[in-house]
Amino acid sequence: MHLSTMGWDNFFEEQKQALKKVNGRIARVTGLQKNHVRIHDGEEEVVVKARGRIVRGHGKNTLFPVPGDYVIEKGGVVTRVFARKNQLVRGAAGRRGKLDAAPKAKQVIASNIDTVFIVCGLDRDYNLRRIERYLTLIYNSNMTPVVILNKADLHEDSEPFKAEVEEIALGVPVHLISSIDGDGVEALEPYVTEGKTICLMGSSGAGKSSLVNAIVGEEIRIVGEVSDFDGKGMHTTTTRDMIFLESGGMIIDNPGIREISLSDEEGGVDDTFPDITELAAGCRFNDCTHQHEPECNVMAAVESGELAADRLINYLKMRLELTFVSSRESKTADRIEKERWRDVAKFQKDAKTRT
Structure with a gap:
């Protein structure tokens, strides 16, 4: 067995070629054990350490290894996680x-x-x-x-x-x-x-x-x-x-999942409910919520039996959940930005005091 038979392809090879030097061995993560990970390089499977954050490239992006990742390991420690396809x-x-x-x-x-x-x-x-x-x-x-x-x-x-x-x-x-x-x-x-x-x-x-x-x-x-x-x-x-x-x-x-929490919106709802998306195109209002608006094509489909009411309810529930998550993350980002500028202002004030 070698890396190519473990899923290694041009996507990862290009990342490897972009490195000036591969300082260590390339392997794929096969499991997690608390602060350690199991990796396989095509010849052997070993357990190595993983720091809290692994720096990828020269930017600020950090990744913690998960099963399926390709990594570089040296001296029993994962030093790099390759960018992921998904x-x-x-x-x-x-x-x-x-x-x-x-x-x-x-x-x-x-x-x-x-x-x-x-x-x-x-x-x-x-x-x-x-x-x-x-x-x-x-x-x-x-x-x-x-x-x-x-x-x-x-x-x-x-x-x-x-x-x-x-x-x-x-x-x-x-x-x-x-x-x-x-x-x-x-x-x-x-x-x-x-x-x-x-x-x-x-x-x-x-x-x-x-x-x-x-x-x-x-x-x-x-x-x-x-x-x-x-x-x-x-x-x-x-x-x-x-x-x-x-x-x-x-x-x-994977262990069983009892709670399926959605993290963000990348078009997943529309892909899961293409029938509702198609019906929504016939609604009178472009921003129709499919709950109380007149001439709602989606609600009409429910009334006629073309669309199951439970399916629409689940669609609306997930839409609401993802909107809330997105809104919360946006507020968090705004808060971080405000705190950053507050720190800058404080630094400038302190600098004036010192001079």
């Missing part, structure tokens, strides 16, 4: 469903991803509105989603579930599988070819670890039981790890 980002957990408690930080889950598998169990985990939130998060991160409906063996006919998801995940591949008996797993092979990186997302108990085991063909991930009381699974996966497949592909397994 990064899977969500708002840090802790909102507890309150809009006014929107996350104050962004959490980068993984980077340099080719496809994100949204893993949803066909039990109590099945939730169309949650899938819409996953899709928005993934589109905001400039990544390609695929929906995996696991535990198809729980139903005599699981096709209706697939049809429902296809209606709300327009243009997104949807696969029915059973990790227990392996049905449908072979359809995932085209996504995990040599040099391709897959990232798994889903709730605890959705079957991400069992899916990894089914793809690999052996038990390499611990699989937990799902509670009969609330249908929730335990966090059997507690770290983000990159798993290398015989096909040459790579899978980044």
Whole structure:
């Protein structure tokens, strides 16, 4: 195995060539362990240290290594993180469903991803509105989603579930599988070819670890039981790890996500709800909120049954959440700028006093 089979391509090669000298070895991050990271250079996997912030280039941009990153390591320490093609980002957990408690930080889950598998169990985990939130998060991160409906063996006919998801995940591949008996797993092979990186997302108990085991063909991930009381699974996966497949592909397994907080707006909502965007073009007002305006084409579609009311509600909820996040970040930036000029004014005043 070498870097080219681990996803290294011209995007990263150009960055390497721009360096006057590569002072250390290039490797890919395969996992996190508190303040340490696991890296693989194509020949061996080792654990090295990571400082709180890693300087990239000569500017002020800093990155902390995450699974999927390409880095330069020297003397057991990561000294540089290469610029990322993309990064899977969500708002840090802790909102507890309150809009006014929107996350104050962004959490980068993984980077340099080719496809994100949204893993949803066909039990109590099945939730169309949650899938819409996953899709928005993934589109905001400039990544390609695929929906995996696991535990198809729980139903005599699981096709209706697939049809429902296809209606709300327009243009997104949807696969029915059973990790227990392996049905449908072979359809995932085209996504995990040599040099391709897959990232798994889903709730605890959705079957991400069992899916990894089914793809690999052996038990390499611990699989937990799902509670009969609330249908929730335990966090059997507690770290983000990159798993290398015989096909040459790579899978980044993640702990279950119970709170899908959106971090910012990069067009993800429009990509998730293209039907609403199209309907909105027929509204009387360009700034229609689709709630109370006259001649609203979107509300008319709900009344006629063309558009599900729950889908519109989820759309409006995410729009509101992203607007709030954007507004908060803007206010924070303004506050930082005011504090900066306050410090400048203080410095000038002190300088006059000294003279």
